[in-house]
Amino acid sequence: MKSIAIIGGGFSGTLSAVNLIMKADIPLTIYLIEKDDPKTKGIAYSTDDETHLLNVPALKVSALADQHNHFIDWLDKAKESGLINDFAHTDFLPRKLYGQYLNELLEQSEKIAKIKNINLIKINHDQVIDLDIKEEKSIIYFEHHDSVTVDKTILALGNYPPANINIENPEFYSDNNYFQNPWNINALKQIETETNVLLIGSGLTMVDLALSLAKNNHQGKIFVVSPHGYLPEPHEKIVSYPAFFDKNNLPVTCLQALKIVRNEIIKAKNQGISYKSVIDSIRPFIQDIWLGFDIVEKKRFMRYLRHRWGVLRHRVPVQAYNKINKLIESGQLEIFAGKIKSFTNKDHLIDVQLKRRNDNQIISFPVSCIFNCTGPESNYLNINEPLIKNIIKKGLIKPDMMNLGIDATIKGEIINFENNISEQIFTLGSTLKGILWESTAIPEIRVQADKLADLILKQLKGKI
Ligand SMILES: Cc1cc2nc3c(=O)[nH]c(=O)nc-3n(C[C@H](O)[C@H](O)[C@H](O)COP(=O)(O)OP(=O)(O)OC[C@H]3O[C@@H](n4cnc5c(N)ncnc54)[C@H](O)[C@@H]3O)c2cc1C
Known part of the structure; x- marks a missing residue:
């Protein structure tokens, strides 16, 4: 057999x-x-x-x-x-x-x-x-x-589980209050509600963890850090948008693809149609466009467009989006765009050092635990x-x-x-x-x- x-x-x-x-x-x-x-x-x-x-x-x-x-x-x-x-x-x-x-x-x-x-x-x-x-x-x-x-x-x-991000003191990663695997269900249950938490990454896994913390009635601050500080956009009811890529003549560079999509988004906007409809209509072509890119273009995409594309493409249900916004408005959840420099454990509190993207200022804040939400x-x-x-x-x-x-x-x-x-x-x-x-x-x-x-x-x- x-x-x-x-x-x-x-x-x-x-x-x-x-x-x-x-x-x-x-x-x-x-x-x-x-x-x-x-x-x-x-x-x-x-x-x-x-x-x-x-x-x-x-x-x-x-x-x-x-x-x-x-x-x-x-x-x-x-x-x-x-x-x-x-x-x-x-x-x-x-x-x-x-x-x-x-x-x-x-x-x-x-x-x-x-x-x-x-x-x-x-x-x-x-x-x-x-x-x-x-x-x-x-x-x-x-x-x-x-x-x-x-x-x-x-x-x-x-x-x-996600890779550890590069920091000045990687030896920190053996700390018991650092969770490399954000999907470890039991880890969140150990968090004391009054403490500050850092979530590295601002995508869908961050949303999951922030929602779970809110559900557990977490009272401490939830800090979120990612390179650009982009947050996922909400799904909304959208009309379907006609396919505009020619299957037999797909763009072979990031720039070509970007130009076509930008023009289409402007056209859609003039008709009162959301950019989300345009992005969704691309999905059936994405694999073929990627296959048509050479290695240089694929690398270019990874370097310059990946984060932006992630936000446009991976949306969250509106209920989740609203809950995250409520946390932001109340001041409990704070998002930083920037690069983490180091984590230092001082008397059971972890000092997070961060270089902010907009002004290159080094700032720091204390947290009790850290979850890596940067993606698999x-x-x-x-x-x-x-x-x-x-x-x-x-x-x-x-x-x-x-x-x-x-x-x-x-x-x-x-x-x-x-x-x-x-x-x-x-x-x-x-x-x-x-x-x-x-x-x-x-x-x-x-x-x-x-x-x-x-x-x-x-x-x-x-x-x-
Ligand atoms: C948190 C999260 C939420 C998501 N939500 C959505 C969503 O809402 N909609 C959507 O379309 N997609 C979603 N995705 C994408 C998701 O990747 C796919 O939908 C799908 O679940 C992937 O399934 P998989 O079997 O490929 O991977 P996994 O779910 O990772 O399963 C792989 C399995 O292989 C087992 N395994 C690995 N190595 C070994 C080994 N050596 N021996 C034995 N077993 C092994 C692991 O234990 C694991 O159970 C989500 C992904 C994540 C991480």
Whole structure:
């Protein structure tokens, strides 16, 4: 019987299993491997805080690429059974609820698997620490379990905790009141409500943490520092804007792209249409534009446009936006644009030294704890996980040219150290960020999981 190992049980891993089960017409063994609690379905949906919302409306987050109403239909049934209250298709629902949806989807797929002679073996609370390729098969090594040998392996590894930012005294990072992993649910629960907190980064993870602090009735100050001090914009009801990029003549430089988008935003504004409509209409073209940029343009984008683009593209539900604004207006949350110089622990208080962006002034303030909200680490050379270290050392994977993920084809076939395209190891999700740029959210990953299942099954059938 042919066999597949899926390493990672978050959205990418779960959807890989679901698609393989749905599409397979050969007997299969699928190992779905998750090092943490399998019920949480990865970092994004492991939160138990109801204020942490999906940043995409309910009608756009079906987990299945070819069934756009799948989540809405599930919600209708959940409403009938009293699990949730009334909801609108345009609501931004709690991420925790989405985790429940994924759990049920997997449970249903398990039932289908039994009927189709597919053996789904779930290995939980154990991590894969190494991988070998021998005679066209992969051998998967675990920290605790015995190894397994499979025909195909999917790396559905997802998000790693953020990298420490550069400061003058990096030895500080061993301090107990510094939390490199902002998604550690228990860390926030330890914070005393009267104390000052620093959140490094002003994006979506900062919003999550600030909302949780507010929900816990936090009384101390919440300082936020990021290079530009940009805050996420709110989602709003917008009209759809017609596509304006020519698929056959896409811009090949940042400047060309910027000019086209700027002109379009001005045109839209003159018609009373929000720039957000314009930005949203670009989404179907983003992967192709990124693929058309050479390395110089990709680097230029990362240097000059990435932060601005992040703000335009990644918005927050209006409820979350309003809550953050309330915290700002009350003076509890203060945002600085600037560069952190150092953290010094003095008698249980951490002195934060910061160079402000607007006037280059050095300022300092005391906090009791610090959370790193700068976004997942994507440079695989810096990821301190046994599996990653081992397979990089063996040359089975290598970072992509941008150091934003793993080198692979756009279909997710791994390109190894010798630049050979693997027929054994595949990937999807954030590992493909350097290749596709847009590769971290549900709408992209559900399509990747669907296509990857087709590709792997085709290859397996070809060998029977
Ligand atoms: C806080 C947060 C909120 C988000 N909110 C949204 C949103 O609202 N909408 C949206 O579209 N996208 C959102 N995203 C983007 C998110 O990345 C995707 O939606 C999706 O959840 C990614 O799933 P994943 O499986 O690729 O990664 P992850 O969720 O990170 O899952 C990877 C899993 O692999 C496991 N794993 C890793 N290495 C090993 C190993 N060696 N052995 C065994 N197991 C291993 C990990 O434990 C983890 O459970 C959010 C991301 C984050 C971080």
